[in-house]
Amino acid sequence: MNVFKKRNPTKFTESLEKTRSSLVGQLGDLFKKSELDTEFWEDLEGTLISADTGLETAEKIVSQLRENAKAKNISTGKECLKELRSELKNIFDLKDEDPLTRAQKPVVFVMVGVNGAGKTTSIAKLTHLLISLNQKVILGAADTFRAAAVDQIQIWGDKLGVTVIAQDPGSDPGAVAFDTIKAAKSRNMDVAIIDTAGRLQGKSNLMEELKKISKIIIRESDESSVKIILTIDGTTGQNGLIQAIEFTKFVSPDGIFLSKLDGTAKGGIAIAIADQLKIPIWFVGTGEQPDDIAVFDPNLFISRIID
Ligand SMILES: Nc1nc2c(ncn2[C@@H]2O[C@H](COP(=O)(O)OP(=O)(O)OP(=O)(O)O)[C@@H](O)[C@H]2O)c(=O)[nH]1
Ligand SMILES: [Mg+2]
Numbered sequence: 001m002n003v004f005k006k007r008n009p010t011k012f013t014e015s016l017e018k019t020r021s022s023l024v025g026q027l028g029d030l031f032k033k034s035e036l037d038t039e040f041w042e043d044l045e046g047t048l049i050s051a052d053t054g055l056e057t058a059e060k061i062v063s064q065l066r067e068n069a070k071a072k073n074i075s076t077g078k079e080c081l082k083e084l085r086s087e088l089k090n091i092f093d094l095k096d097e098d099p100l101t102r103a104q105k106p107v108v109f110v111m112v113g114v115n116g117a118g119k120t121t122s123i124a125k126l127t128h129l130l131i132s133l134n135q136k137v138i139l140g141a142a143d144t145f146r147a148a149a150v151d152q153i154q155i156w157g158d159k160l161g162v163t164v165i166a167q168d169p170g171s172d173p174g175a176v177a178f179d180t181i182k183a184a185k186s187r188n189m190d191v192a193i194i195d196t197a198g199r200l201q202g203k204s205n206l207m208e209e210l211k212k213i214s215k216i217i218i219r220e221s222d223e224s225s226v227k228i229i230l231t232i233d234g235t236t237g238q239n240g241l242i243q244a245i246e247f248t249k250f251v252s253p254d255g256i257f258l259s260k261l262d263g264t265a266k267g268g269i270a271i272a273i274a275d276q277l278k279i280p281i282w283f284v285g286t287g288e289q290p291d292d293i294a295v296f297d298p299n300l301f302i303s304r305i306i307d
Contacts, residue, residue: 007129007293007294007295008286008291008293008294008295009294009297009300011286011287011291011292011293011294012284012286012294012295012296012297012300012301013300013304014262014286015261015262015267015284015285015286015287015294016261016267016301016304016305018262018263018264018265018267019051019264019265019266019267019268019304019305020267020304020305021265022050022051022265023047023051023268023305023306024305024306024307026047026050027047027081027305027306027307028307030043030044030047030077031077031078031080031081032077033077034076034077035075036069036074036075036076036077036080040077041062041065041066044062044065045058045059045062048061048062048268048271051265051266051267051268051271051305052237052238052264052266052267052268052269052272053268053269053271053272053275054238054241054269054272054275054276056275056276057091057271057272057275057276060275061084061087061088061091061271064087065080065083065084065087068083068087069083081306084306085302085306088271088298088302088306089298089299089302091271091274091275092271092274092298092301092302093298094274094278094279094280095280096255096280099227099254099255099282100135100190100191102222102224102225104221104222104224104225105185105188105189105190105225106138106181106184106185106189106190106191106192106221106225107190107191107192107225107226107227108181108184108191108192108193108194108217108221108225108226108227109123109126109191109192109193109194109227109228109229110177110193110194110196110213110214110217110226110227110228110229111123111193111194111195111196111229111231111257112196112199112210112228112229112230112231112247112251112253113198113199113230113231113232113233113244113247113257114198114199114200114233114240114243115198115199115200116198116233117198117231117232117233117236117240117259118231118233118257118259118260118285119143119195119196119198119231120143120149120152120153120156120195121259121285121288122229122231122257122259122283122285122293123139123153123156123193123195124156124159124160124290125283125285125289125290125291125292125293126193126229126257126283126293127139127156127160127162127193127290128160128290128291128293129283129293130190130191131160131161131162135190135191136187136188136189136190136191137162137189137190137191137192137193138162138163138164138165138180138183138184138187138189138191138192138193139153139156139157139162139163139164139165139180139192139193139194139195140164140165140166140176140177140179140180140181140192140193140194140195141153141154141164141165141166141167141176141195142173142174142176142177142180142194142195142196142197142213143173143195143196143197143198144167144168144169144170144171144172144173144176144197145169145173145197145198146169146197147169147170149169149195149197150166150168150169153166153195154166156290159290160290163183163187165179165180165183167179173196173197173209173213174212174213174216176194177194177213177216177217177220178216178220180192180194181217181220181221182220194217196210196213199247207246207247207249207250208250210250210251211250211251214226214228214251227254227255228251228252228253228254228255229253229254229255229256229257229282229283230244230247230248230251230253230255230256230257230279231256231257231259232244232256232257232258232259232269232273233259233260234258234259234260234261234263234264234266234267234269234270234284234285235260235263235264235266237264237266237269238269238272240269241269241272241273241276241277244256244273244277245276245277248277248279253277253279254279255279255280255281255282255283256273256277256279256280256281256282256283257281257282257283257284257285258270258273258281258283258284258285258296259284259285260285261284261285261286262285262286262287262292267301267305268305270296270301274298280296281296282295282296283295283296284296
């Protein structure tokens with residue numbers, strides 16, 4: 001993620017405050033312990049779960065740390081803390097690339113996610129960020145499902161001064177996506193961002209439709225230029241993760257937009273996302289305004305939640 005590197009580290013840090021204040025104290029006390037006994041490992045697992053890393057990821061981390069402690073003869077909390085840091089680093093060490101790297105212009109971002117996850121707001125934020133990087137952006141209102149959705153993205157488009165390609169509510173979202181890419185090419189845009197309707201993961205017909213839309217987008221673009229961004233609401237915890245896993249059965253997201261990080265003390269969900277989905281988190285939402293966006297920085301994340 002070179003182009004966006006370290007954008008808004010202050011906002012990122014601020015959005016982690018709730019998570020930090022709940023985790024740092026607990027972990028700090030825990031790692032002060034002189035003995036790495038059963039109680040210590042159980043408490044560590046419990047603390048990780050309470051930060052929403054999920055049971056599976058918490059178990060995995062603890063068993064890896066136990067193994068390391070044994071192999072390296074580690075007996076103090078302080079040394080163990082170092083191991084935790086490096087284990088988290090490993091979890092976040094995913095194959096990642098600059099999302100603006102492409103063979104051909106325009107790059108097409110397709111925003112997907114469940115109802116209310118923050119897709120449309122995140123598009124406004126991403127647009128704001130891209131404009132600040134001198135990118136020419138066009139938006140596509142392919143959420144034709146809800147009448148108000150087209151209005152919502154058009155309002156953002158007006159505020160941000162970018163064109164929004166739209167058709168009437170109820171029209172074919174694939175056709176809107178097609179028009180958006182066509183317009184992006186003819187107007188020599190750098191980036192097209194396509195909004196999609198929220199999906200319920202249980203509704204496989206809606207998911208099949210999303211698959212169809214993404215196929216059209218890939219067909220009309222250079223495939224390497226299409227980046228599917230999955231928006232996950234950071235406040236929905238494990239439930240959000242389960243919904244996200246369902247999405248990956250229908251489309252292959254390239255990156256995650258972790259929204260509403262400002263509203264949760266359970267930022268450990270980022271660890272669960274990296275560990276379970278193996279998809280890099282590109283951006284985080286830090287509020288409701290277009291400039292409330294930050295680039296996810298694993299090292300900063302680790303250093304903030306673990307003192
Ligand atoms: N605090 C906070 N609120 C956010 C963030 N991102 C989105 N929201 C709010 O979440 C609500 C839903 O956001 P939308 O962007 O409409 O979500 P959506 O996924 O497009 O929703 P649908 O189109 O209905 O599926 C809005 O009230 C947003 O202001 C964030 O990072 N922080
Ligand atoms: Mg929306």
